[in-house]
Amino acid sequence: SQTIHQWPATLVQPVGSPLSLECTVEGTSNPNLYWYRQAAGRGLQLLFYSVGIGQISSEVPQNLSASRPQDRQFILSSKKLLLSDSGFYLCAWSVSWGDFFGQGTRLTVV
Amino acid sequence: RKEVEQDPGPFNVPEGATVAFNCTYSNSASQSFFWYRQDCRKEPKLLMSVYSSGNEDGRFTAQLNRASQYISLLIRDSKLSDSATYLCVVNKDLQAGTALIFGKGTTLSVSS
Numbered sequence: 001s002q003t004i005h006q007w008p009a010t011l012v013q014p015v016g017s018p019l020s021l022e023c024t025v026e027g028t029s030n031p032n033l034y035w036y037r038q039a040a041g042r043g044l045q046l047l048f049y050s051v052g053i054g055q056i057s058s059e060v061p062q063n064l065s066a067s068r069p070q071d072r073q074f075i076l077s078s079k080k081l082l083l084s085d086s087g088f089y090l091c092a093w094s095v096s097w098g099d100f101f102g103q104g105t106r107l108t109v110v
Numbered sequence: 111r112k113e114v115e116q117d118p119g120p121f122n123v124p125e126g127a128t129v130a131f132n133c134t135y136s137n138s139a140s141q142s143f144f145w146y147r148q149d150c151r152k153e154p155k156l157l158m159s160v161y162s163s164g165n166e167d168g169r170f171t172a173q174l175n176r177a178s179q180y181i182s183l184l185i186r187d188s189k190l191s192d193s194a195t196y197l198c199v200v201n202k203d204l205q206a207g208t209a210l211i212f213g214k215g216t217t218l219s220v221s222s
Contacts, residue, residue, distance in 0.1 A: 032207050043114075043214035044154070044197070051207045059209075090153055092210075098144050098199075099210050101153040 002027035006091045006102030013109055019064075019078040021105050023091030026072065032094040033074040035066055036101075039087040050074060081109045111136045114213035116198050122219045127188045131216045133181040133198030142201035142208075143174055145183050147194045148215065154197055157183075188220045 006023045013019060025031050035047040046059045048066035056066050063082050067075045074091055086109045092099040116133045123129050135143075143160035158165065160172040160181055171184040181198055195215040202211045 034209060036212075044212040046209050046211070049204060049207060049209055055206065057205060057207075059204075088151075094208070094210075098142075098146075098156040098159065100156065104153045106151070 002093070002100070004091060004093055004100060004102040006105060008105055009103060010106045011108070013081050013107065015083055015109055016080045019076070019081055019085070019107070021076040021089055021091075021107075023074045023076075023102055024072055025074075025093050028072070028093065030071060033068065034092040034094065034099065035074065035076050036090045036092060037087045038090065044090065048076070083109050085109050113137060113202070113211045114198055114200055116213040116216050118214060118216060120217040120219055122221065123188055125188055125190060125220055125222050127220075128184065128186045129188055129218060130185075131183045131196055131198070131218075133183075133213055135179050135181065135198075135200045135211075137200065137202060137211075138176075138179060140200040140202065142210075143172075143181055144199040144210070145170075145172055145181075146197040146199055146212070148197055149194050154212070157196070185218075188218075190220050190222060193218055193220045 003026045034049045036044045038044045050068040064078050089105045091102040114135050145157040146154040147157045148154040158167050160174045164173045169186045173182045195217045197215045198213040199210050
């Protein structure tokens with residue numbers, strides 16, 4: 001069966017520090033992968049998606065970047081975090097009947 | 111107009127009640143529709159897909175009206191464990207691939 005792993009579960013980082021969140025998928029090959037963010041009191045916002053290794057598309061301009069160095073690995077990064085980057089970050093992989101999410105990383109920028 | 115709109119609630123109902131959530135979407139080209147459930151501080155989980163003919167899964171019934179761009183979810187005989195936020199979701203074609211667009215969710219609180 002397919003599983004998706006995301007870590008860390010929680011993270012507290014100072015403003016201006018770098019960020020790296022990792023997501024890996026098991027049990028499937030060439031998945032479509034996504035990064036979403038859910039800010040407090042707001043809906044899920046699509047940040048990046050990837051249909052293959054090295055292929056990244058961004059939905060919104062922001063302080064973040066994404067990379068896909070391997071087929072089942074998706075990384076979300078920032079060189080310098082802002083307070084507004086706080087939120088619940090979710091990695092997801094897609095099948096025709098829906099998206100399935102990792103357990104998420106709750107990021108607090110202080 | 112927002113891509114997916116939902117009444118945020120909260121809906122506060124007693125156990126055993128029937129409750130209905132509504133959702134509208136703006137993209138007439140959307141082809142896939144879902145309801146997700148999200149518990150507090152957890153990731154969203156797929157509750158059910160929504161088909162044009164309507165579909166039922168136990169106490170849950172989903173309906174789709176493409177002409178009105180309207181989706182609904184009916185929960186019968188509410189349980190305490192149904193308390194959660196329910197997210198209405200539609201697909202959106204991207205330059206390469208497709209992604210899901212989520213509503214902000216409707217919060218349900220079932221009390222004894």
